[in-house]
Amino acid sequence: MRIGELARLAGTSTRALRHYEERGLLAARRLANGYRDYSAADLRAVEEIRARVADGFALAETRPFVECLRTGEGTSDACVDSIEGYRRRIAQVDAEIARLRHSRERLAAQLDTACRGARGQGDVPPALPGCVLFPAQPGT
Amino acid sequence: MRIGELARLAGTSTRALRHYEERGLLAARRLANGYRDYSAADLRAVEEIRARVADGFALAETRPFVECLRTGEGTSDACVDSIEGYRRRIAQVDAEIARLRHSRERLAAQLDTACRGARGQGDVPPALPGCVLFPAQPGT
DNA sequence: CTAGAGGTTCACGCGCACGTCAGGGCAAGC
DNA sequence: GCTTGCCCTGACGTGCGCGTGAACCTCTAG
Numbered sequence: 555m556r557i558g559e560l561a562r563l564a565g566t567s568t569r570a571l572r573h574y575e576e577r578g579l580l581a582a583r584r585l586a587n588g589y590r591d592y593s594a595a596d597l598r599a600v601e602e603i604r605a606r607v608a609d610g611f612a613l614a615e616t617r618p619f620v621e622c623l624r625t626g627e628g629t630s631d632a633c634v635d636s637i638e639g640y641r642r643r644i645a646q647v648d649a650e651i652a653r654l655r656h657s658r659e660r661l662a663a664q665l666d667t668a669c670r671g672a673r674g675q676g677d678v679p680p681a682l683p684g685c686v687l688f689p690a691q692p693g694t
Numbered sequence: 695m696r697i698g699e700l701a702r703l704a705g706t707s708t709r710a711l712r713h714y715e716e717r718g719l720l721a722a723r724r725l726a727n728g729y730r731d732y733s734a735a736d737l738r739a740v741e742e743i744r745a746r747v748a749d750g751f752a753l754a755e756t757r758p759f760v761e762c763l764r765t766g767e768g769t770s771d772a773c774v775d776s777i778e779g780y781r782r783r784i785a786q787v788d789a790e791i792a793r794l795r796h797s798r799e800r801l802a803a804q805l806d807t808a809c810r811g812a813r814g815q816g817d818v819p820p821a822l823p824g825c826v827l828f829p830a831q832p833g834t
Numbered sequence: 835c836t837a838g839a840g841g842t843t844c845a846c847g848c849g850c851a852c853g854t855c856a857g858g859g860c861a862a863g864c
Numbered sequence: 865g866c867t868t869g870c871c872c873t874g875a876c877g878t879g880c881g882c883g884t885g886a887a888c889c890t891c892t893a894g
Binding site for chain 1: 749750769771772776777780781783787788792794795797798800801802804805807808809825832
Binding site for chain 4: 569
């Protein structure tokens with residue numbers, strides 16, 4: 555198939571596919587007229603890339619998975635580097651969640667004091683908007 | 695004080711301070727020789743900016759807080775726009791945490807199946823590295 | 835023959851918060 | 865006079881994942 559069809563099937567753009575090729579993630583055969591020619595395996599590779607990127611992997615970090623697809627035929631998980639990649643990314647996500655949770659706590663505290671002490675130190679300010687229905691952290 | 699001292703006191707760079715000025719967040723008087731001249735209030739403003747940025751606000755979004763500092767003398771919380779800002783940011787953080795949690799679950803599932811099915815379909819692969827001590831999500 | 839829908843490469847744009855030169859001026863000590 | 869340390873204003877670089885032309889070629893249908 556050619557680049558347009560692959561883009562449609564993979565739910566992305568032709569520009570993205572050429573970008574993956576520039577980055578060495580995707581290699582296309584060429585037809586006699588210079589057009590790129592892709593196989594079903596290439597579609598799998600692109601789906602793999604998109605899936606990893608959707609989970610926060612940088613493009614360069616998807617490389618082990620793509621290479622694992624080529625050598626391991628069928629799955630991209632079955633390589634040591636892939637497992638390493640999963641673990642690293644999970645650690646990053648955990649760290650990021652922790653950071654955001656701390657940030658969330660600080661923000662909630664700030665909002666709280668802001669609502670209490672807003673302008674009129676002792677008496678209740680006239681229904682300061684945004685201070686009713688103070689939001690609790692979901693999922694806790 | 696001049697820009698270097700302010701940068702040291704605020705724990706940032708002179709370049710950052712000039713950048714804030716370009717963005718209209720910080721206005722400096724000028725000495726006779728053209729040097730910027732800052733006051734203690736400016737230090738408070740810079741601290742405010744840094745604090746907001748540290749909690750994920752974009753530079754432009756720190757503007758209400760800084761302006762609130764000028765008008766409200768003392769705190770930056772006591773303005774309606776600040777409270778709105780807190781709420782919006784909290785909503786963003788919550789959404790981001792939710793996204794990351796879903797991503798985390800998908801990643802853990804992938805790692806799990808990868809560790810199970812790695813290479814040798816039925817028999818246990820020779821202690822695939824990274825598959826021992828499968829990490830659980832912290833804080834749950 | 836002529837559109838029109840595809841393909842090709844090259845190369846700049848973007849958003850964001852600055853880092854990092856380049857090329858100068860000002861004040862103070864030796 | 866020279867060095868040193870601080871300051872000034874441009875203006876380009878960075879990282880990332882493409883978007884968006886420009887200018888051109890190629891195949892197919894009418």
